[in-house]
Amino acid sequence: MSSAENTPPKSAKPMHKLRAATRLVHGGTMRSQFGETSEAMFLTQGYVYPDMEAAEARFKGESPGFIYSRFSNPTVAMFEERMALLEGAEAARATASGMAAVTAVMLGQLKAGDHVVAAKALFGSCRYIVEELLPRFGVPSTLVDGTDLDQWRAAMQPNTKVCFLESPTNPQLEIIDIAAVAEIAHAGGANLVVDNVFATPLLQSPLEMGADCVVYSTTKHIDGQGRCLGGVILASNEFIQTHVHNFLRQTGPALSPFNAWVMLKGLETLPVRLRQQQSNAIAVADYLASRPEIARVLYPTRKDHPQYELAMRQMTGGGSVLAFDVTGGKEGAFAFANALQVIKISNNLGDAKSLITHPATTTHQRIGPEARAESGIGDGMLRLSCGLEDVEDLLDDVKAGCDAVR
Ligand SMILES: *Cc1c(COP(=O)(O)O)cnc(C)c1O
Secondary structure, three states, X not given: OOOHHHOOOOOOOXXXXXXXXXXXXXXXXXXXXXXXXXXXXXXXXXXXXXXXXXXXXXXXXXXXXXXXXXXXXXXXXXXXXXXXXXXXXXXXXXXXXXXXXXXXXXXXXXXXXXXXXXXXXXXXXXXXXXXXXXXXXXXXXXXXXXXXXXXXXXXXXXXXXXXXXXXXXXXXXXXXXXXXXXXXXXXXXXXXXXXXXXXHHHHOOOOOOOOOEXXXXXXXXXXXXXXXXOEEEEEOHHHHXXXXXXXXXXXXXXXXXXXXXXXHHHHHHHHHHHHHHHHHHHHHHHHHHOOOOEEEEXXXXXXXXXXXXXXXXXXXXXXXEEEEEEOOHHHHHHXXXXXXXXXXXXXXOOOOOXXXXXXXXXXXXXXXXXXXXXXXXXXOEEEEEOOOOOHHHHHHHHHHHHHHXX
């Protein structure tokens, strides 16, 4: 890495003073001796040293540089730096998937005898970690209705080490008061971890609201075009060094440099994509709310959202995902989705392609009818992740969906 030509003049603004969209294009870039415009993809496992003394110094941590790509890699490091600049975090570590990030953050902080409090409305695999995996290693958990602060308070125990939540939640798009839960966690000596996938780093900043750590599945909006899996963990230097750094190095859920490169390029277009996807989501939500076949539309920044005020306080936009209840239960929802042409049936989200899913029979099938009813996931509910298509085509599509419901 040659850094000389990349060092900005002394008078230049430091990268963190530049605005988000600018940081997303330029942040973290390290140029090789060839001065390439676009970040290079370093598909290498290892690194060579000029002499034995250099190898010794690097292993001792006395001189900077790369040692092995399970630990770090230039392309992955560029992605991590760009993410840290975007989130306003001191440090970032990339992982092979969103679930690798969640697992590492949990196992890295916890030991037998500790306790976890988590919101019930978690991504399915996150619920598995909290409800099934951690208890096997002596870490019991209490699940609460995340929107009820009294339940968080009541669930705290002297040995509670981690509180964990997602907001907006999947698929009901409930909003959890991040600042309030952070206060409860800290009062009890616990850390708050927030899975910020639905909001993206552009619409909500959990670290500023008191969270200790933010995790993403970068598989979603950060790739944004449905290609690669990835994850990232963001926190203070101290948090990363204490809980995450060594765990990741020794257990090896490293992000591939290829996927890091895809994510790095994805970040450059994130603000433009998200703006369009959000505007498509708002237009589709407005249309659906006008149709008698749709009993309820859930979108965080709509005035009829049950937590509209909290959403407006902690988010700068409602994002690209909405949920709605079709009349006629499962039959109505299936008729709606089967009538779509442009919007594809898929359980993924955050893609350039609009994707629709029926949570009750797919992502939330496993939790059973009682847990679904308790969480407000009805048989008529559909979750729609809006993509980058022309909004008129999306509106024509959902109109056909409504017309197909009888
Ligand atoms: C997709 C997703 C995950 C898991 O991410 P992967 O990259 O699929 O491992 C975790 N949390 C939320 C909210 C997600 O949407």
